[in-house]
Structure formats: structure tokens, C-alpha cells
Amino acid sequence: MVMDIYSRKIVGWQVHDAESSAHAADLIEDIARRENIDKQLVIHSDNGSPMKGATLRAKLVDLDIATSFSRPRVSNDNPYSESLFKTVKYHHTFPENPF
Helix, strand or coil, X not given: CEECCCCCCEEECCCCCCCCHHXXXXXHHHHHHHCCCCCCEEEEECCCHHHHCXXXXXXXXXXXXXXXXXXXXXXXXXXXXHHHHHHHHCCCCCCCCCC
């Protein structure tokens, strides 16, 4: 899931059965095309392997998108996404056993 931190708009999301740099690259390319991105952007993410993988890094260079990563071993470095996920998880429509 990718969220614009200024507008709080969810600009894109995908669900897959496994994490991979290729899936992340596909998501970012889809968002860039759909949102008509024409200026320098920065993507902030955790330090997970999909976000640091060669496929996604190449796609970000191709799209002229800079990266920013959470601090090592800090799971709550992005308060915007943490707040959104807490809101979703505590909503009455969230399934009891989602996965």
C-alpha cells in the first residue's frame, strides 16, 4: 500500500501471496503511470528486502524517484502509515482472522 503523506490519499495497493522486489516495482510503476507523476518524488519505506531489491531500485531510478528508509530495527518509523493501519485494524468491519 502506498499513501501520499500530504493528502493521506491511498494512491495504490496490491495483494500478493509473497513479497518480492518485482511486485513492488510493478506497484510503483502502476502508481506513477496512473497518477501522472511528473516531478521528483521520495518514497519512504521500511528496510524490507522487497523495498531494497534490485528490481525495484532499477525501476525507481528509471522513474527518477528517490528513496528514504526507516531506521534499522525500528518498526514504527512511519507514523502516517502506522496510524492508518491501526484505524483499519480496529474498524468493526475488519475480519477476525484475515490471513
